Amino acid sequence: xxxxxxxxxxAPERKxxxxxxxxxxxxxxxxxxLVLAPGSPIDEVQLAERxxxxxxxxxxxxxxLAGEGLIDTLPNRSTMVANLDFLNMxxxxxxxxxxxxxxxxxxxxxxxxxxxxxxxARQAEFAAAVKAQDALAMIATNAAFHAAIAExxxxxxxxxxxxxxxxxxxxxxxxxxxxxDDRLPQQFVDEHxxxxxxxxxxxxxxxxxxxxxxxxxxxxxIQKLMIGEERLDIAL
Amino acid sequence: xxxxxxxxxxAPERKxxxxxxxxxxxxxxxxxxLVLAPGSPIDEVQLAERxxxxxxxxxxxxxxLAGEGLIDTLPNRSTMVANLDFLNMxxxxxxxxxxxxxxxxxxxxxxxxxxxxxxxARQAEFAAAVKAQDALAMIATNAAFHAAIAExxxxxxxxxxxxxxxxxxxxxxxxxxxxxDDRLPQQFVDEHxxxxxxxxxxxxxxxxxxxxxxxxxxxxxIQKLMIGEERLDIAL
DNA sequence: TGCGTAATTCTTGTCGACAAAGAATATGCA
DNA sequence: TGCATATTCTTTGTCGACAAGAATTACGCA
Numbered sequence: 001x002x003x004x005x006x007x008x009x010x011a012p013e014r015k016x017x018x019x020x021x022x023x024x025x026x027x028x029x030x031x032x033x034l035v036l037a038p039g040s041p042i043d044e045v046q047l048a049e050r051x052x053x054x055x056x057x058x059x060x061x062x063x064x065l066a067g068e069g070l071i072d073t074l075p076n077r078s079t080m081v082a083n084l085d086f087l088n089m090x091x092x093x094x095x096x097x098x099x100x101x102x103x104x105x106x107x108x109x110x111x112x113x114x115x116x117x118x119x120x121a122r123q124a125e126f127a128a129a130v131k132a133q134d135a136l137a138m139i140a141t142n143a144a145f146h147a148a149i150a151e152x153x154x155x156x157x158x159x160x161x162x163x164x165x166x167x168x169x170x171x172x173x174x175x176x177x178x179x180x181d182d183r184l185p186q187q188f189v190d191e192h193x194x195x196x197x198x199x200x201x202x203x204x205x206x207x208x209x210x211x212x213x214x215x216x217x218x219x220x221x222i223q224k225l226m227i228g229e230e231r232l233d234i235a236l
Numbered sequence: 237x238x239x240x241x242x243x244x245x246x247a248p249e250r251k252x253x254x255x256x257x258x259x260x261x262x263x264x265x266x267x268x269x270l271v272l273a274p275g276s277p278i279d280e281v282q283l284a285e286r287x288x289x290x291x292x293x294x295x296x297x298x299x300x301l302a303g304e305g306l307i308d309t310l311p312n313r314s315t316m317v318a319n320l321d322f323l324n325m326x327x328x329x330x331x332x333x334x335x336x337x338x339x340x341x342x343x344x345x346x347x348x349x350x351x352x353x354x355x356x357a358r359q360a361e362f363a364a365a366v367k368a369q370d371a372l373a374m375i376a377t378n379a380a381f382h383a384a385i386a387e388x389x390x391x392x393x394x395x396x397x398x399x400x401x402x403x404x405x406x407x408x409x410x411x412x413x414x415x416x417d418d419r420l421p422q423q424f425v426d427e428h429x430x431x432x433x434x435x436x437x438x439x440x441x442x443x444x445x446x447x448x449x450x451x452x453x454x455x456x457x458i459q460k461l462m463i464g465e466e467r468l469d470i471a472l
Numbered sequence: 473t474g475c476g477t478a479a480t481t482c483t484t485g486t487c488g489a490c491a492a493a494g495a496a497t498a499t500g501c502a
Numbered sequence: 503t504g505c506a507t508a509t510t511c512t513t514t515g516t517c518g519a520c521a522a523g524a525a526t527t528a529c530g531c532a
Contacts, residue, residue: 053486
């Protein structure tokens, strides 16, 4: 019978170095899915207890999230989930639109067979989520679809900015779907198919136009959300 | 006579919370100015001794630098200054060119009086550095000049990507100047002036053209560097 | 002497504890 | 009672120490 080593190590059933990534991924998803509301405080000690680890790896995960702008940190003061800025949205829309265009265009130019496989797979997942009316999955797979297109464009600088924008968009869309109860944007599925076709055909001009149109589509959706929300708020 | 409290605190003559920022800024500049060579290892313990602080704040600074891509971290292994990728430069040039164009254009559209002041100030610093043949200052003030233009564009998403690209460019340019001994690009000063004029005049189309031309100018400079370097290396 | 294995060293990841800065609460005085 | 100050409490930043991997060295055997 082997000594189970249970004497000096009570429960740390996780590999060295995995703790940070785990809590980072989890917090990130909770923030993007609005499980953690924007503006809500984050307590290091509480997280440390929740994952039964020390505060050190927690803090490292928080530093990384702060680097991506997902949480805000006041020195010597509380740290909290970054707020969504509803007042200054146009810079966000500008950047999102430009990145849609550029990444789609680059994908049409630089795609390789393996990229197409990945893009098709993501699109299938998105279509399945739409069919299943699973809002959370819809949002996540949509972002993954466009991230896959960006990946095929092979420009890490654009990719990282685009990922950040898609993440931010995930939060807005989550707000949308949770208030309107999972509308099904079949139109997005069709537009995705058109984008794929342009990428397959290496038609960069068409890819650019489709990327732009798709972006404007999304911008309109979000704007509709905001107006709708406001109307509900001030109705007599 | 007040108690000087010198009993329990030997030498920590620095404010709480300032340690991380200090070592972060310092390492960042040392990396961007090539004081720390790309690929050179970074020793946490050594840094801790150098700044006479614990490894904890050092590690936090390193995590932030890793988030910006300035250092690479192998799990459980060494961490080192990120290498410059000379083989895949075209994504970098693509992104840099696009950001030059977009930020200059947005600046022409959204600039305010205070922005123009800041831009003029940076340009004066750059011109002074050129006149003084101070390569390090030239590079840093050039980046600051363009960052100021981007700031006037008021798009934080573009700004953060552009800053990252300008930082990366600082490293390339530093390599250039240190091998060719401080050439003086008076042409850059003139081009900067033209860009300022377009921004002042709110001529977005001209700003876009100038931004593009300026970017291509810089790309050519860097490409010339690379070819020149290679020729020196393989000369018989 | 050459190679595979075991011991050692070195670096990183994690931990528990302490100290400083704010915030919250209590206390004193008008 | 109301306000200013002092005290306690909470949370964050920093520290020193320990442990796990990986690299390096030492060792043993063919």
